[in-house]
Structures are given as structure tokens and as C-alpha cells.
Amino acid sequence: MSKRRTVLEHVRELASFRELLVNLTRKELTVRYQHSTLGFLWSMLQPVFLLVVYTAVFAILGAGFGKFSIWVLCGLLMWTFISTTLLTATKSITDNATLVGKVKFPRAVLPLASVAGALVHLGLQSIAFAGVLLVSRHSVDWAYMPLVPLAALTAALVVAGLAVIVAPMNVYARDTGHLLDLVVLGWFWATPILYQFERAAETLENNGLSKWLQMANPFTPVVITLQRAIYGSPTSIGDKRLALLPDESVGWYAMWLVAISAIAVLVLAGALRFFDRAETNMAEAL
Amino acid sequence: MEAVVVDNVSKTFRIATDPSDSLKERILRFRRTNYEEFVALRPLDLTIDQGETVGVLGHNGSGKSTLLKCIAGILTPTAGEVRVRGRLASLLELGAGFHHDLTGRENVYMNASFYGMSRRDVDAVFDDIVGFAELAQFIDEPVKHYSSGMYVRLGFAVAVNLDPDVLLVDEVLAVGDEVFQAKCISRIKQFQDEGRTIIFVTHDVETVRQICQRTIVLDHGQMVIDAHPSKSIRVFREYLHAHSPIDDPSSITESPVLFTDVRVRHANERSRRHLLPGESFTVEIDLHAAAPVERPVLAIEVGDPNGTPIFRVDTEDLGTPLRHLDGDHTVHIHVRNVELLDGEYPLNLTLSDRATGRVFDWREGSHQFEVANPTRATGLVALDVSVESDVEVLVDVEVDVEAAPRSPTE
Numbered sequence: 001m002s003k004r005r006t007v008l009e010h011v012r013e014l015a016s017f018r019e020l021l022v023n024l025t026r027k028e029l030t031v032r033y034q035h036s037t038l039g040f041l042w043s044m045l046q047p048v049f050l051l052v053v054y055t056a057v058f059a060i061l062g063a064g065f066g067k068f069s070i071w072v073l074c075g076l077l078m079w080t081f082i083s084t085t086l087l088t089a090t091k092s093i094t095d096n097a098t099l100v101g102k103v104k105f106p107r108a109v110l111p112l113a114s115v116a117g118a119l120v121h122l123g124l125q126s127i128a129f130a131g132v133l134l135v136s137r138h139s140v141d142w143a144y145m146p147l148v149p150l151a152a153l154t155a156a157l158v159v160a161g162l163a164v165i166v167a168p169m170n171v172y173a174r175d176t177g178h179l180l181d182l183v184v185l186g187w188f189w190a191t192p193i194l195y196q197f198e199r200a201a202e203t204l205e206n207n208g209l210s211k212w213l214q215m216a217n218p219f220t221p222v223v224i225t226l227q228r229a230i231y232g233s234p235t236s237i238g239d240k241r242l243a244l245l246p247d248e249s250v251g252w253y254a255m256w257l258v259a260i261s262a263i264a265v266l267v268l269a270g271a272l273r274f275f276d277r278a279e280t281n282m283a284e285a286l
Numbered sequence: 287m288e289a290v291v292v293d294n295v296s297k298t299f300r301i302a303t304d305p306s307d308s309l310k311e312r313i314l315r316f317r318r319t320n321y322e323e324f325v326a327l328r329p330l331d332l333t334i335d336q337g338e339t340v341g342v343l344g345h346n347g348s349g350k351s352t353l354l355k356c357i358a359g360i361l362t363p364t365a366g367e368v369r370v371r372g373r374l375a376s377l378l379e380l381g382a383g384f385h386h387d388l389t390g391r392e393n394v395y396m397n398a399s400f401y402g403m404s405r406r407d408v409d410a411v412f413d414d415i416v417g418f419a420e421l422a423q424f425i426d427e428p429v430k431h432y433s434s435g436m437y438v439r440l441g442f443a444v445a446v447n448l449d450p451d452v453l454l455v456d457e458v459l460a461v462g463d464e465v466f467q468a469k470c471i472s473r474i475k476q477f478q479d480e481g482r483t484i485i486f487v488t489h490d491v492e493t494v495r496q497i498c499q500r501t502i503v504l505d506h507g508q509m510v511i512d513a514h515p516s517k518s519i520r521v522f523r524e525y526l527h528a529h530s531p532i533d534d535p536s537s538i539t540e541s542p543v544l545f546t547d548v549r550v551r552h553a554n555e556r557s558r559r560h561l562l563p564g565e566s567f568t569v570e571i572d573l574h575a576a577a578p579v580e581r582p583v584l585a586i587e588v589g590d591p592n593g594t595p596i597f598r599v600d601t602e603d604l605g606t607p608l609r610h611l612d613g614d615h616t617v618h619i620h621v622r623n624v625e626l627l628d629g630e631y632p633l634n635l636t637l638s639d640r641a642t643g644r645v646f647d648w649r650e651g652s653h654q655f656e657v658a659n660p661t662r663a664t665g666l667v668a669l670d671v672s673v674e675s676d677v678e679v680l681v682d683v684e685v686d687v688e689a690a691p692r693s694p695t696e
Contacts, residue, residue: 019404
């Protein structure tokens with residue numbers, strides 16, 4: 001048996017196959033949009049449609065607060081990225097079984113291509129979202145806007161680590177996908193997307209728990225940063241002035257993102273190590 | 287220099303006896319699944335030098351594809367190690383790595399990136415690839431509209447144009463049409479001239495004979511022989527005979543006539559083993575017919591030193607049919623004026639039924655004749671060549687006139 005590689009060697013090998021990553025990502029995107037007349041427009045239409053739906057629904061229910069639909073979209077677009085990546089990454093190896101059985105290449109490229117594909121998607125949806133914001137004359141908080149790409153990067157790192165773990169798991173246990181569906185659903189409600197951070201904080205503190213417990217979910221800092229920057233206010237816009245988000249500085253939000261990113265890099269390194277072990281018998285397990 | 291070293295490699299597959307590759311099962315059962323072990327490859331050593339072309343023959347399930355996948359790095363050996371020097375390209379399956387919805391062009395780039403090639407590298411050879419595959423008009427069509435032949439052409443064209451040091455080919459060429467097969471073979475020969483290493487897995491004996499310098503035969507995961515193709519092919523045929531499932535009941539019956547002995551003789555065999563160009567030899571075949579056999583056909587085939595057939599004739603063609611065999615007989619085949627140059631020329635002998643084509647007995651490559659050429663001429667055929675000129679000929683070049691080839695028209 002050949003010696004186990006170090007994570008660094010693995011990363012170096014993956015780096016030399018970046019062209020493959022680009023091609024696989026492009027493939028995923030072309031194949032997805034090939035037979036649709038509107039092509040990429042579909043992914044851009046989604047946020048617009050969601051915006052209309054949420055505005056209408058929450059107007060009828062009378063729930064929420066001022067500009068609630070914009071609030072929701074801040075977190076929802078990010079969540080779409082997180083959940084689609086995880087769900088496509090899970091199947092990235094099993095769906096390419098013939099490829100894995102017949103061609104040699106670093107297999108970790110497959111889940112990473114899922115991340116890259118979803119990232120392109122997120123980019124397109126962000127453009128559409130920006131258009132919506134512009135049209136609705138919503139003003140973002142420019143001081144916090146530089147944190148938006150950092151938040152996206154943080155989310156991408158966390159998701160990449162998870163993708164590299166779940167993809168080989170699904171090779172050896174085919175129902176990983178079903179389990180993950182549940183995990184993703186639970187995770188969605190554990191992240192302050194449809195509700196506000198400070199509202200959950202209240203509930204936690206009423207039960208004698210710290211509100212910072214929420215930050216144990218790596219996607220919470222990501223989402224609240226996006227909300228702080230794009231929704232543009234720590235309190236609700238309108239008459240009621242509800243407390244929504246921690247009223248903290250740019251530096252405080254940045255610190256959380258950097259901390260989560262650092263942990264995510266370590267997790268990704270561990271994930272690659274795990275992947276390396278799983279790769280050994282991958283072709284025959286398929 | 288060694289290009290590929292297979293060092294004591296073995297491969298055992300574990301097959302779950304109760305298939306339950308799910309998390310649920312694992313959690314509920316709380317223990318590992320029961321496995322049955324299947325040995326696909328027994329410990330095997332193989333060293334292939336740079337520039338060698340090695341054939342791998344074997345039946346389905348003999349372990350040849352497992353061996354190839356271990357060399358390609360797709361499978362990890364259970365024990366042992368494979369070392370490959372340089373870039374390796376493999377053609378393991380028709381259109382492996384091609385995506386149906388992408389065009390030929392996109393697939394070329396995609397395929398090349400599996401070998402770690404950049405877009406720019408591919409740009410440089412793109413026209414060669416398309417030209418070789420003869421797909422210029424279709425290159426921007428999605429490959430799902432391609433025929434299987436077109437798939438192979440594109441796959442082969444990409445693999446050979448990636449500048450690999452080691453090329454692995456598994457069966458795929460059988461799919462292409464004859465013209466393209468010939469083109470592939472000539473490209474493979476060009477590869478050989480360039481000193482590249484090729485490993486060729488097939489059960490097509492003729493291709494092996496044509497292009498391989500060395501051939502191994504695998505049977506039930508074990509290497510049976512590692513030798514010159516003609517020898518390996520014979521062994522392979524014997525194994526095929528011994529192990530293949532009987533699907534034709536007539537093959538169960540004992541052959542009514544068999545070769546009991548075959549000898550190759552020539553006039554000067556006491557003093558030397560080899561022939562000189564232009565000499566003659568005789569193949570003596572002892573036959574034993576257990577039952578009367580009417581008019582069997584005895585064919586002789588001569589191969590060049592690489593095993594490629596260069597001559598074939600049978601008793602019917604010669605107008606000397608064997609009318610009736612019963613009991614012991616001896617047949618002499620006289621081969622006169624062998625105007626060939628250096629080498630060992632393998633002989634294939636086949637005795638078959640004239641009406642049904644059923645092969646009674648055969649010898650393939652087990653006998654041969656050797657020619658040693660005393661002149662400095664090289665090649666295959668001893669042509670009678672001399673020079674006449676008004677230019678003064680230098681006399682210090684000594685030519686052994688005595689042993690010079692005689693004219694074939696003598």
C-alpha cells in the first residue's frame with residue numbers, strides 16, 4: 001500500500017487539476033441550462049419571484065416587520081447556496097460512478113465542483129437581488145457592505161468542508177442523502193433567516209441560556225452579517241423599531257467571519273484527509 | 287529504463303453477501319456487514335521497460351481489467367505497489383469521461399483536463415485531435431448524436447495526442463471500423479518508434495501478434511506466462527480450450543485425428559541449427575487418425591519474427607489434398623529457397639475438416655525455423671542485389687560472395 005499523502009500534497013494535486021474543476025463546473029451549468037430557453041435567467045428569476053411571494057404572503061398575514069421580504073431574501077439566497085451545494089455534493093460521486101470507475105483523477109474535484117457551480121448560481125442570484133434592491137430604492141448600509149464577499153467566502157469554506165465529507169459517505173452508505181435532507185431542514189430553522197436573531201435571543205435568555213449559543217451555528221454569523229449589511233439596520237425599518245440584530249461594529253461582525261473561516265479551513269483540511277482514506281476503495285464500492 | 291513496475295500487486299474484492307450499504311442498516315445491525323472475498327488478482331510482478339509494447343491476454347474475469355485499473359491508478363491494490371514513470375493515459379472504456387450533452391469540442395477539453403492538461407495545452411493539439419478522429423464536421427455537435435465508432439475515434443484521438451509516456455488500451459479498438467483500426471495500429475506503431483510504452487489488453491490474438499513485443503496471459507487472476515507473443519498466444523489458446531465453457535456440443539467429441547509429432551528439418555541440421563538465406567527446409571508431421579477421416583485440410587502459415595503472418599497455404603491450394611487418413615501417417619511439407627533474412631520464423635499448422643471447418647488439431651508458434659544471414663543486408667526478404675557503375679568501387683569492403691543470396695529464380 002502506498003504511503004498516505006499529507007493534506008498539503010492533496011491540495012497541491014487538486015490545484016494542478018483546477019482546469020478540471022473549471023470544466024466540471026462549466027459542464028454542470030451548461031447541462032443544467034442547456035434545454036431551457038431562458039437559460040441562466042431562470043436562476044436570476046428565482047429571487048425576484050421569491051420577493052414577490054414573500055411580500056404578498058406577509059402582507060396578507062400581517063406578520064413580520066418593515067421590508068420583511070428583503071430581510072428574508074438576505075438569508076434565503078445564502079441558504080439556497082448552502083443547501084443546493086450540500087445536496088448536489090452528496091451525489092457528486094455516486095452520479096459520476098462510471099467516470100470514477102474508468103478514469104483516474106483526484107476525486108475530491110467532484111464535490112468541489114458542486115460548490116463552485118452553486119457559487120456561480122449565488123453570484124447570478126446576487127446580481128438579480130441587487131437589481132431588485134435598486135428598483136425598490138432600498139438603501140443598504142455601505143459601511144457593512146465590504147463584509148458581504150467575506151460572508152460568502154466563509155459560507156463557501158464551511159460548505160466545501162462538509163461537501164468533501166458527505167460525498168464519499170454517500171458512496172459507502174447510499175442513504176446519506178436522505179439523512180442530509182433532514183439535517184439541512186433542521187439547520188435551516190436553526191439559522192435566523194425567517195426570524196430575527198434578537199427574537200431568538202430573547203427566547204434563549206428567558207430560558208436561562210446565552211443568546212450567543214446561536215453563534216455555534218457557523219451559518220448564523222454569515223447570515224446576520226448579510227442582513228446587517230443589506231437590510232441595512234440592526235432594528236426594523238418602519239414604525240415599530242424592533243431589535244433584529246446585534247448592534248455591533250463592522251469589526252465585530254468581521255471578527256466572527258474570520259473566526260468561522262479559520263475553523264472552516266481546519267475542517268476542510270480534516271475533510272480532505274478523510275476523503276483521502278475514503279478514496280482508496282471508492283472505485284470498487286461504486 | 288523501467289516505465290511501469292508492478293510490484294507484488296494483488297487485488298481482493300469484498301462482496302457484501304447481504305447487500306446493505308445504507309446508514310440505516312449499519313446503525314440497526316450495529317456491526318459490520320458480512321463479506322465474501324473474491325480474489326481478482328493474485329500477487330503479480332511485472333516490469334515493463336520504456337518503449338515496450340506489452341499485450342495482456344485473458345478471458346473475461348481473468349483479472350486483466352483489474353490489472354489495468356491498478357496500473358491506471360483507478361483501483362488501489364490490496365497489497366503491493368504500482369510505480370509508473372511519466373504521464374499515463376488510459377482508454378479503458380468507450381467514451382469514458384464523455385458527457386452526452388456536451389459537444390465534441392467541450393468533451394475534448396473535459397477529457398484532457400482529466401489528465402491535468404490545461405486549456406492552452408489542448409489548444410495546441412486540438413486540430414490534431416479532430417483531424418485524427420476525422421470528426422471536423424461534427425465536433426460542435428453534442429456527442430450523444432455520435433455513433434459508437436465516432437466515440438472511439440474521439441477517445442483514442444484525445445488519448446494519443448496528450449503526449450503520454452505510458453498508454454493503456456483496453457479492448458476499445460475493436461469497436462472502430464477497419465480503416466480506423468488500421469490507423470490506430472499505425473499510430474501505435476509510431477508510438478513504439480517514439481519509445482513510448484504501451485499496455486494493450488484484449489482477447490484479439492491477431493492484434494497482439496501484430497503490435498506487441500511481449501505478451502502476458504492471465505487466468506483466474508494469475509499470470510500464466512510472460513513471453514514472446516507467439517508463445518503466449520499458444521498458451522492462451524490452450525487455456526481457452528481447457529477452460530472455456532462448452533457451448534458447442536460437437537467440441538466435446540474427441541478429435542478423430544491428431545498431430546503426434548512435428549519436426550522441422552533441413553539438409554545441414556547436423557552442423558548448424560539455422561538456415562542460410564535461400565536454403566530449404568521440410569516440416570515433417572506425424573498424424574494419427576483414430577477413425578477414418580476424409581480429405582482433411584492441412585494448412586501451414588509462416589510468420590515473420592514479430593509473429594505477423596507473411597505466408598499461408600494449404601493442401602487444397604497446393605493441389606495435393608490428403609484424400610483419406612486412417613491410422614498413422616507422415617506428411618512432409620517442403621519449403622524451398624527460403625529467401626529470408628535474419629530471424630526466427632514461427633510456423634502455424636492447422637488440420638481441419640474441409641466441409642465444416644472444424645479444427646482437428648493445430649500447432650501455433652510451437653515450431654519455427656531460424657535464418658542467419660551472413661551478409662550485411664537488413665530487413666525481411668533476401669533480394670538479390672548488386673551494384674554496377676562507372677564509378678570506381680572501393681575494394682577494401684569485403685563481401686562474402688560465397689554466402690551472398692542466390693537469385694530466387696534459380
